[in-house]
Amino acid sequence: xxxxxxxxxxxxxxxxxxxxxxxxxxxxxxxAQLDRGVRTxxxxxxxxxxxxxxTHLRELLRDVPRLPCVLVQQVVHDEMCGQREEPIEPxxxxxxxxxxx
Numbered sequence: 253x254x255x256x257x258x259x260x261x262x263x264x265x266x267x268x269x270x271x272x273x274x275x276x277x278x279x280x281x282x283x284a285q286l287d288r289g290v291r292t293x294x295x296x297x298x299x300x301x302x303x304x305x306x307t308h309l310r311e312l313l314r315d316v317p318r319l320p321c322v323l324v325q326q327v328v329h330d331e332m333c334g335q336r337e338e339p340i341e342p343x344x345x346x347x348x349x350x351x352x353x
Contacts (some may be wrong), residue, residue: 253291255301255312258284262317270321272309272347282309310349321347 253261261267261284268285275281280303282293295301303309306323313319323345 253284254294254296255316258293259316261286262319267319270319272303272306272321272323274323274325278304280304280306280309282312306347313349318350321349323347 258267266286268287271283271285271290273281273283281300282303283290284293293301293303303312309321325343325345
């Protein structure tokens with residue numbers, strides 16, 4: 253899904269929300285939640301678009317209708333220590349795209 257596809261689907265009301273995945277190395281990937289699954293944002297050449305920061309994300313989405321967004325980050329401490337027996341869920345924090353900080 254390109255940025256244009258994302259904007260078109262958002263205008264149609266087909267995007268449920270956005271997930272900004274925080275990966276090791278300061279890389280973020282954007283995923284759109286649709287009613288029928290999740291799609292990753294791609295650049296014009298079809299490769300996964302790497303978002304540099306939340307500021308970069310706000311710039312990318314400035315012409316897209318407002319959508320709920322969460323920052324998703326794996327809880328590395330829990331994975332390293334291995335103390336839990338149940339599945340480890342990622343940390344999910346609301347991200348407000350219309351606020352600069």
